[in-house]
Amino acid sequence: MGTPFPFTAIVGQHEMKQALLMAAVEPRLGGVMVFGDRGTGKSTAVRALAGLLPPMKVVPGCRYGCAPADTSPCIEGCRERAGKAVIEAPVPFVDLPLGATEDRVVGSLDLERALATGEKRFEPGLLAKANRGFLYIDEINLLEDHLVDLLLDVAVSGQNVVEREGLSIRHPARFILIGSGNPEEGELRPQLLDRFGLSVDVRTPSDLGERIEIVKRCDRFDRDPVGFAADFAASEKETLDSIAKARVRLPKVHVGDDMLVLGARLCSAVGADGLRGELTLLRAARAQAALSGKKEVKAHHVAEVATMALRHRLRRNVLDDTGSAGRITRAVSELLAA
Incomplete structure (x- = not known):
């Protein structure tokens, strides 16, 4: 590989x-x-x-990549055949x-x-x-x-x-x-x-310096993938540790009723169809808080994920040329300022 x-x-x-x-x-x-x-x-x-x-740890020979710690039965009985054997993949x-x-x-x-x-x-x-x-x-x-x-x-x-x-x-x-x-x-x-x-x-970067840096990095990676990856090994490990800690922290992140109210008001303000928007907004804000090392969701966490969670759930408004992202950003600003 x-x-x-x-x-x-x-x-x-x-x-x-x-x-x-x-x-x-x-x-x-x-x-x-x-x-x-x-x-x-x-x-x-x-x-x-x-x-x-x-x-990840898997049961050897399992065609479904079953986790050894998973208690649900595998349709091929892989755990019974493999016993306690575990491999990494x-x-x-x-x-x-x-x-x-x-x-x-x-x-x-x-x-x-x-x-x-x-x-x-x-x-x-x-x-x-x-x-x-x-x-x-x-x-x-x-x-x-x-x-x-x-x-x-x-x-x-x-x-x-x-x-x-x-x-x-x-x-x-x-x-x-x-x-x-x-x-x-x-x-x-x-x-x-x-x-x-x-x-x-x-979108394609418009900043000239950013475009040049992208070309440089791609060229370096093409010529020496192993050496290039080694240069970023420390930052990769830091990101990996952040993901691992966030996964452990996630179930303990508290979401107060005031944040639920904020999410519901925001979805109502931008006209998001259905209730999937509120649920996604809640989960995304909790994940963002966990990645940030926080134990509780705050208003700025909701604001940081609002566009990603809602932009594709809005109906087009031909009278608003700011687009869905602009409408969400404006609604967030108004609600936080209220």
Whole structure:
């Protein structure tokens, strides 16, 4: 496996990196949707974060990457066969191609085995491979709607259910779903976009110095990946430690009723449809507080994540040319000043 580009070596793109860190700390956020220009480091950032995380412990020989400490039974009885044996494996990073069929995604009957032995055996798909890791879909706005529906349902439930070809299979599929796309090539339906927890916009840097630094770092990495990664080893470890501490701290972070009121008033003020916005805002603010080393969510935590949690849940207002991000920023300022 090649050396991944260091996460902390990515220049700029603060909002995208922060959203990915929050998703790594709080998987229940529901994934991240990244809209932006081509060549702005979207897939690089996701791969870098997956490569940054420490190896995970798995049951040897399990095709679903089961955790040894997981008490739920595995459909293949992997723990019974392996006993107390444990191995370490990299955090999965699965890149789902646009041309993937439903069988390739969810899994299907192992035809070769069925024809050779007459035994019906399930062949796991990409969802099983992504269990406990990341599932990345580039140009998700070009993916067939029924596959996007399926992926979002599995991402929320944490289980993949297959009922076909005489098979009835249910297996764990807990992954962080990351989608990216260019709005100029088509948009996701609002109903699907709303299912993503966070949404970020990524644009080509306009600052000349920043652009030059990006080119320098990419060139250095291409010529000497190992040496380049070593230069950022300390900052990578610091980020890894921050994620690990935030995960431990997260369940203990307190959210007061005043913060719930603030979140509800904010969602009402910007006209967010449904209640998924409030729930995502709560989880994102808690994750942000945990990453900041705090034990309680404050108003500034809500303000810091509001745009990411709500921008994709607003209806377009043709009379407001500031866009959804501007409307949210204005609403936050008014509520905090009140």
